[in-house]
Structure formats: C-alpha cells, structure tokens
Amino acid sequence: MPPKADINKAGWEQSEFPILCETCLGSNPFIRMSKQEYGRSCGTCARPFTVFRWNPGSGARFKTTVICQTCAKIKNVCQTCLLDLEYGLPTQVRDTALGLANEAPTSDINREYYAQNMEGKLDGNKSGLDSGRAASAGKEMLKQLARTDPYYKRNRPNVCSFFSKGECKRGSECPYRHEIPADNELAHQNMQDRYHGRNDPVARKIMSSHAEAQGLKPPDDVAVTSLFLSSLSPTSTELSIRTQVLQSLPSIQATQLKSVVHVEKTRCAFINFRDRAVAETAAQAWANGLEIDGERIPVKWGRSRPKQPANLAGPSATALPATTVES
Template sequence: MPPKADINKAGWEQSEFPILCETCLGANPFVRMSKQEFGRSCGTCARPFTVFRWNPGSGARYKATVICQTCAKVKNVCQTCLLDLEYGLPTQVRDTALAVQSEAPTSDINREYYAQNMESKMGDGTTSMMQVGSRASSAGKEMLKQLARTNPYYKRNRPHICSFFVKGECKRGDECPYRHEKPVENELSHQNIQDRYHGRNDPVARKIMATHADTQGLKPPEDQSITSIFLSSLPASATEATVRTHVVNSLPQVPSSQLKSVVHVTKSRCAFINFKDRFSAERAAEAWANGLDIDGERIIVKWGRSRNTNATKATGASSSTSVAVPMAVDT
C-alpha cells in the first residue's frame, strides 16, 4: 500500500506477472523478463502500471506490455497485442459477433475514473463486462468459432522494418537485427491503440469481417445505392416491432439513428432492413454473416437488390430513372 503522503499513487498498479496471449509469450518455455514498477502510463486509462519486457524467442523482437492489467481484464485482452485471449481476434470482431456495446468512456477526463471503478467491481467479484456468453446469440458464437485462431502466430513477433534500410543507409547487412524489407503502405499501416482496444475503426477487424462476409455469400453489391438487407424465413410470430428490436440489439456498432426503416411482409415471412448509408449496411452484413437469431430461429440474411423502373416510360418520364427499392435478393 503506497504511503498516505503520496495519494496520487493510490490507483497505480503493481503486479508480479503480465496477462499475455500464447503468441506474445513466445515458444520458449523459459522466458526471462525484466520488470519495472510504474514504468509507463497505460495506453488506455493513462494510469502508471508495472511494465514487463522480454524476448519471445530467437530472431524475435523484444516485446513489452502497453496497457495495465485492469484494462486487460475489463476487455479480456492481452496486455501487449490487445487481442482477445480466448479467440485471438480483435475486440471489434468479438464485440460485433457477440453484440457487445462498449461502455468505457473515450475522453481523457473520465477513462481513469472508469478504470478505478471497474477495478473495485472486479475485486469485489462483480461480473466483468465481458462475461456475456449466456446472452450471446448462437450465430455470433458460430462466427467466432470459425474466425478464432487456435494456434500461436509467432510471425507477429518478427522484428520491425529497418528504417535505415528503407532510406538505403543501413551498413550492417546480415548482422542487422531488423528486417530489410520495403514497408507496404495500406490501411493496415495506420493502427491506433485506442481504436484497437475499444473496438472502433480497427482496419484489421474490418478486413477480417469483410473477408468472412464474402465467404458466407454476403459480398457487397457493386451498386453503391443499395443500402438494404433482406431477411427471410422469419418466425410466424415475428412482427415489425420485434424485428426492429432484434436488429437494433444485434448492431451495437451501428447507431440506431442510421436505421432508416424496417419493412415487414407478414405473408411472405420476410423483412427489408433499410439503412441511411452504405457503410451501416455493410457493417450489418458483416455482423450477420452467419445469420441472425430471432425468437430462437436462424434467419437467412442476403443483400437487397435494386431494380430499374422502366414503367415510368409510359407516363412520359425518363426511362433511365432508377430507385434503390429492394425487390429481390442476390443469389
């Protein structure tokens, strides 16, 4: 317990061993770590914590913890790579599949206070915000099982690219501990620790979910005017209100204000979910790649399809006019 004279250290973390995934820990069973109390501030809550540094194996770069254990426990992630400890996936993928809404504040003023409250709750045995297995849908669990990385991916521990080699000035040759490769400039090159932890605007997560949606037959159509998702095989008890409720609850990453309308066809037991923009529709398709559970039944999800309204030709209107009214589904 810190001395009373230094009240600022009351919320600082002291730990004996880090919370790590198998990949970051490395294949070497005899890992030697250095420990530095209050070595740096947490990358999410900004509180000082105990920093661990180690080499995960031969030819790998030295790694270190970047967030405190409280933040790692709240999200159930590794202190170094910030990936989920159970599935090895980014938090945005996991939270989207399990329909988890992050309640953590993102402002600098409130995040330290939130971390302290979560630490006291978990210390009292209160349920963590990530213990949502009983509430998760079967479609979301199935999605995570398909995407989960079951084996360690030690390639992630490779050394960084040599900046001198990029400039053509490295003279160490084969003795250089860094990689002599040209960096690839794409969206994956720009990642933010806050976005990765809170599961928002994560380019790695977007790539994983978009690829999975393509394999499940939900590749976005080329027509950018299509912003509708088609749901079929709805339960006989489904109504427009129940469908809307399930849609909103299963899309915590998409604001409810982006939902334009829900058109429920009772006779055909289907519904059209219309969004205000293409971005929201694509996020919905990715979240429902394995289907959508409504009243215990798995609902088939497809993209809507627009049609050209040639009927206006008879009324003297232009025949090239088109509307983005979903009348059928892509097969």
C-alpha cells in the same frame, strides 16, 4: 512504523505477472522477464502500471506490456497485442459479432476514473465481459475466424527504417527486418481505436473477407442499402425484428435504420438502412445469420430495382428508391 503511503500513487497499479496471450508469451517455455513498477502510463487509461518486458523467442523482437491489467480485464484482451484472449481477434470483430456495446469512456477526463472504479468491481474476476447471453450465430462466426494455434510470425522484428531509406550498413548482422514496409491502411493503426473497437482497419479486413466467404459480398450497385431476411419465425413481428436488429448492432443509431418491412404472409423482411456503409457493417455482423425469436435467420443483400424505360416515366409517375421497400 510502516512507511506512509504516497498519496500521489493512489490508484496506480501493481502486479506480479502480466496478462498475455500465447502468441505474445512465445514458444519458449523458459523466458526471463524484466519488471518495472510504474514504468509507464497505460495506453488507454493513462494510469501508471507495472511494465513487463521479455523476448518471446530466438530471432523475435522484445515485447512489452502497453496497457494496465484493469483495462485488459475490462475488454478481456492481451496487455501487449490488445487482441481478445479467447479468440485471438480484434475487439471490434468480437464486439460486432456478439453485439456488445462499448461502455467505456474515451475522453481523457473520465477514462482514469472509470478504470479505478472497474478495478474494484473486477476484483477476483477474469473479465468484465458478459457474453453468456450472446447469440449463437455470433459465437459461430468467432469460432470460424479464431486461430487454433499461436501465430508466432507476429513476434518478428520490426522493419529496419535505415534499410527502407537505403542507408543500412549492418547487412546480415542487423537485428531488424530488411523489407520495404507496405503503405496501406493496415500500416496506420491507433491503440485507442484498436482497444475500444472502432475504425480498426484489421477488423474491417477480417469481417469483410468473412462476409464475402459467406456469400454476402456487397453488390456493385452502391445504391443498394437493404438486407433481406427469410424464413422468419411465425411469431415474429415488425417490432421484434427491429428490436433485435438494433440490439445486434450497438454501434449504430436508431436513426440510421430507415425502415423495417415485415411481410408476414411470406415470413420475410427487408431491413432498409440510410447509408451503404452501415448496411455493409450489418452484413458483416450477420454473416452467419441473425437470431430473431429463437430462430437463426439467413441474411442476403437486397437487389437493385430495374430501371424503368424513359418513355414510360411521366411527370406524374412516382417510384420508390431502387433498394427500399416501404409498407
């Protein structure tokens, strides 16, 4: 008689080979992997899964899988570095550019249940993402940011903690890097945030640099919270503009959008946000333009309203905020 299934292992994951990107797999075509069933719990859904460990090349550190294959398929990411398999970018960059909403639960109570349900739906599928309807402007942005070749520098050994304290005595025989680690926001990364695409410092740096390269550097005046759209389609309306703005930025709420002012005569519009941080996020997401009614619309920052002389301002004078245009 076949052995009875262990009820405690129901929902646990078994696999024969990991889902990895080319960088994590390494440059050596002949590698040896160790495999351990139920070796650890998944870093996102907490389910035990099959863990793989290998050395990607000479002088590199040993790498291991940190999330299960189901979670990797849901986000289409590598099981080790958690970067997108198609573009090699953080999930926050990809989701922001393509306007993908984060539907996975992040609480400890629901994430395991969600992963088990998605495992059945993804049976035979490569990924749970549906990016076929994504705007071409977002795909163009990802193509510009994507790495065309593997970045094997990411496989370097970790920094030697003893060297940073001045206590390492192994010298050239030490298998770790003898460098002083930089203490910046990039050194403080969270696996959950990186996987779900929220508050990722690496993603913020990439999107900010790209936006500046496209001429969307945030103005020095922090009071500017508006973006200017030009060359709109003759069929565009305030409703269609507002709808597309909210759809392209699933991470923001409708209440964070102060107003949308459409000037039909000149075919332009002003998108007014309540917070500067939200406006900067929108500018980064629309660095390659925003698609509205089948047209790719260029985006620019709004301008500060010139200050009125003190002698012209009276108690009865009223003025709109410097960066807001209201109808």
